[in-house]
Amino acid sequence: MGVKGLTKLLADNAPKSMREQKFESYFGRRIAVDASMCIYQFLIVVGRTGMETLTNEAGDITSHLQGMFSRTIRLLEAGIKPVYVFDGKPPEMKKDELLKRHAKRNEATEELTKAVEAGDTDAIEKFSKRTVKVTKQHNDDCKRLLRLMGVPVVEAPCEAESQCAALCKNDKVYAVASEDMDSLTFGATRFVRHLMDPSSRKIPVMEFEVAKILEELEFTMDQFIDLCILCGCDYCDSIKGIGGLTALKLIRQHGSIEGILENINKDKYQIPEDWPYQEARRMFKEPDVTLDIPELKWTAPDEEGLVNFLVKENGFNQDRVTKACIFLVSLCSSYLNIFINHICHGFHVRP
Structure with missing residues (x-):
């Protein structure tokens, strides 16, 4: 849920703290991404029509994999270096909120049953989305995919939002990407919305700076x-x-x-x-976070592993996966050349 109404409150009372940015303006930047939020969006949007979703031959949902694969390629093509952060154990303080969400999904499931019986396609579309929940399997699938792609994964001890903010505050990354505004409350120096939007709409990225928020609000x-x-x-x-x-x-x-x-x-x-x-x-x-993480590295993809996982296990198009592997290998070589160039000229690679 995040913080209720914070976007509008800031737009009205601290407008200079937020600005529209082009997707490409984050070229060369490391961005900490709230993975669970992305997976949730992918499950709702990618390949969904009413109650129908993308599945493999075994009937397992693959919307999260399709979304994560496509969006990550898109980020890398734009020169953005994503770091995906996954939730750990939820804090005790969040128990009531999680119970409320569970109750709302149960209500949505009941309404969905009624909509199906009535043949109400609009209601089916509406309530089927409200029944979606990100599971451990969805998370594990995406962790496996990202590691095979050579993209760094961070497993938070507690909540991903607070872990993302900690990475940002400690200059491990340039900004945090999520839709939950509480990333700002955790003190993320920079926070961006819509960077991971899975829809076909061209929504501009909205960037917030916490220092400017505090300055404008005094x-x-x-x-x-x-x-x-x-x-x-x-x-x-x-x-x-x-x-x-x-x-x-x-x-x-x-x-x-x-x-x-x-x-x-x-x-x-x-x-x-x-x-x-x-x-x-x-x-x-004082959130439960860690900075004791391996060095963030973007490495060459495991081509055989990607083909086995995406094509053989989940029915992805082989040509598409093969082309993506070629791109990832060439990208890795480009990053290496850029890094060597920076070292040779005494520059620092920016976060």
């Missing part, structure tokens, strides 16, 4: 985190009756959630019982 990072908690995040409920704009005004007036709670009209605004906002704040400020 907030500290702590105040920005409190703003995001008040807007509504994955770790706790928000105060009923307070939306983004009201939250912004209250933080400006009182400086923190504690200051708001001391002065708020409790008859007007309903504060959740035993509201764990301090724990939510700690999750954003």
Whole structure:
């Protein structure tokens, strides 16, 4: 879910912190990608018509593989160096949010059954997407694919968003790519949306800079985190009756959630019982992340492994996979030549 309404709030109150960018403007940049978010998008969009999805001969869904393969090739063609980050164990604080999502999928499944019985194609399309869940198998499939392609994979100890942000804050990558705005709340220096959009629409990439957000709002990072908690995040409920704009005004007036709670009209605004906002704040400020990862390297593809996995096991077109392998090999040689050129001329390869 991320942070409710944060994009519009920033567009209205910190417009200089966000700007449209061309896909190609990230040439040569390392980008940390929230893999699970991408897989979810691929499962919803790629090859889906109503309840029908792309499958192999065994009946296993392959939409996530098609999407990940095509989009990764597209990134590499543009000179972008993706680093895919996968979720680890979800934090205890997110348990309630995950239960809500589970309940919503169950409701969608019931509505889908009714739609199928009624022959309502629009409703089938709508509710079938809401039943989609990224599974461990989907993640494992994509990890295997990316490693065969020679693209680095990072397995987060906890949440991918916070791990991506940690890589960015420590200059391991240039920016974080996701659709969840809470990457900013975790302190990602730069955050981009729509870089991984799987649809055929040409949507411009939107880049956010956290330093400019703080400058325009005249907030500290702590105040920005409190703003995001008040807007509504994955770790706790928000105060009923307070939306983004009201939250912004209250933080400006009182400086923190504690200051708001001391002065708020409790008859007007309903504060959740035993509201764990301090724990939510700690999750954003001190997430479970690691920087003890292997050096990020983009290597030559395992051509035989890719053919076996994509063509023989999952029914991909062999010519397409073979051409992709040739491209990946040539790309790897290009990266090596660029690196050698930088070393010879005393330059640093930028993240």
